[in-house]
Amino acid sequence: MDSVADIGGATGWGQVSPPPPQDQDPPFHDAWEGRAFALTLLAMGRVSGQNLDAFRYALSRLDSKSYFDDGYYGRWLNASELMLVESGIIAPGAVDARARKNAGESVEEPGEPEPSKPDYSATAAGSLRQVEEAPRFAVGDTVTTLTDVESDANKLPLYVRGRTGVVEAVQPAHVFPETHARFLGEKAQHVYSVRFTSTELYGADAEKFDLTIEIFDDYLQEKA
Amino acid sequence: MSTALNPDEHLDGSGNRIGPALRTEALEQLLTERGLVDPNVMDKFIATYETAVGPLNGAKVVAKAWTDPEYKARLLAEGTAAIKELGFAGPQGEHIVVVENTDSVHNVVVCTLCSCYPWPVLGLPPAWYKDPAYRARVVREPRKVLSEMGCEVGDDVEIIVRDSSAEVRWLVLPQQPAGTEGLSEEELIPLITRDALVGVAHISAP
Structure with missing residues (x-):
């Protein structure tokens, strides 16, 4: 994906603390988190049906502060705002202006923008689709991922690019996030759970383990 | 754009x-x-x-699998359908794959690109699952991360990390703790914690 969201395998992150007891770890730690969660679900519907890929694409285009510093539901809020602004549903700066006004500042609020909602809807509910052609690869096949992908909406994380693994399962076909996220079409295709060794991913000194990740057909090189 | x-x-x-x-x-x-x-x-x-959609759903699935071998077989073969038998389905649960932790294999689930998670069986993800440190590191040094989280995995146990990069959602069927074989589903349910169903904890006997 090559974006602020693509952090798999990145170094420089600190320790992970032991999780608190489940009954002390509610889904929302502050009331606003629940509001941001629910607003996002509804805002997504306002923009273009429940296009989750468009939402994830919006998340991946946030600046680092808006992605990390506001926390998980803050990131949802910021991605919702981005989608709503791009669709002409709210004006750029409208949220900040209202928040400052609510805090007692004297601020002029922007008017309603010209709607520019994408003329797009999914062909069916959900993300799974039927694909007529047979999968290119079968369980047990050795496959290699692409080393480069062009679209900034891609779903091939950096840490698995140009790596060779084995197909562990052929999963149901999905809409292709790269095009669906940008309202360019579903391009439904086969998806494989591909299993990699840690040494293939990180080199001979890596901690020993295996990893599976779902790889879209478009991201696999031709058979050798 | x-x-x-x-x-x-x-x-x-x-x-x-x-x-x-x-x-x-x-x-x-x-x-x-x-x-x-x-x-x-x-x-x-x-x-x-x-209230309604949370880890209690997943605990019910696991308790049934532990006490009903035929259900367990269906759960491991066709997770989504077997989970739906108990009435659990919905957003972020279109295709759920269940993997079993055993004496020789330990599965652990992550979503490195966002925080995708099987909502119908576990509810919304906990804070640690969304922590960038967990997302970044569990796909690079899982044994070390699990240890930091208090989940020791023996050197003779193979770790398989499941990175949920598409719409497949993963659920871990944890090992049933020794000494609980005679317990009923109702007695087992309170023992089954969310964190074990993601693969970052073991389940202990009461």
Whole structure:
């Protein structure tokens, strides 16, 4: 994906603390988190049906502060705002202006923008689709991922690019996030759970383990 | 299309960043005033994930699998359908694959690109699952991360990390603790914790 969201395998992150007891770890730690969660679900519907890929694409285009510093539901809020602004549903700066006004500042609020909602809807509910052609690869096949992908909406994380693994399962076909996220079409295709060794991913000194990740057909090189 | 928000946005008149709580309130007002969002619908969404849809669902699935070998076989073969038998389905549960932890294999689940998670069986993800440190590191040094989280995995046990990069959602069927074989589903359910169903904890006998 090559974006602020693509952090798999990145170094420089600190320790992970032991999780608190489940009954002390509610889904929302502050009331606003629940509001941001629910607003996002509804805002997504306002923009273009429940296009989750468009939402994830919006998340991946946030600046680092808006992605990390506001926390998980803050990131949802910021991605919702981005989608709503791009669709002409709210004006750029409208949220900040209202928040400052609510805090007692004297601020002029922007008017309603010209709607520019994408003329797009999914062909069916959900993300799974039927694909007529047979999968290119079968369980047990050795496959290699692409080393480069062009679209900034891609779903091939950096840490698995140009790596060779084995197909562990052929999963149901999905809409292709790269095009669906940008309202360019579903391009439904086969998806494989591909299993990699840690040494293939990180080199001979890596901690020993295996990893599976779902790889879209478009991201696999031709058979050798 | 790649018009990221300006990082200098979200500043108040004194140049301080406006926190997400205030901006959430502002966005809700803007959308509600124009009739684009109904706060009552928002309340329902929140209540659903605070009460109805949570890790108790997953615990019921696991307790049934531990006490009913035929159900366990169906669960491992066709997770989504077997979970639906207990009435659990919905957003983020289109295709759920269940993997079993054993004496020789330990599965652990992550979503490195966002925080995808099997909502119908576990509810919304806990804070640690969304922590960038967990997302970044569990796909690079899982044994070390699990140890930091208090989950020791023996050197003779193979670790398989499941990175949920598409719409497949993963659920771990944890090992049943020794000494609980005679317990009923109802007695087992309270022992089964969310963290074990993601693969970052073991389940202990009572």
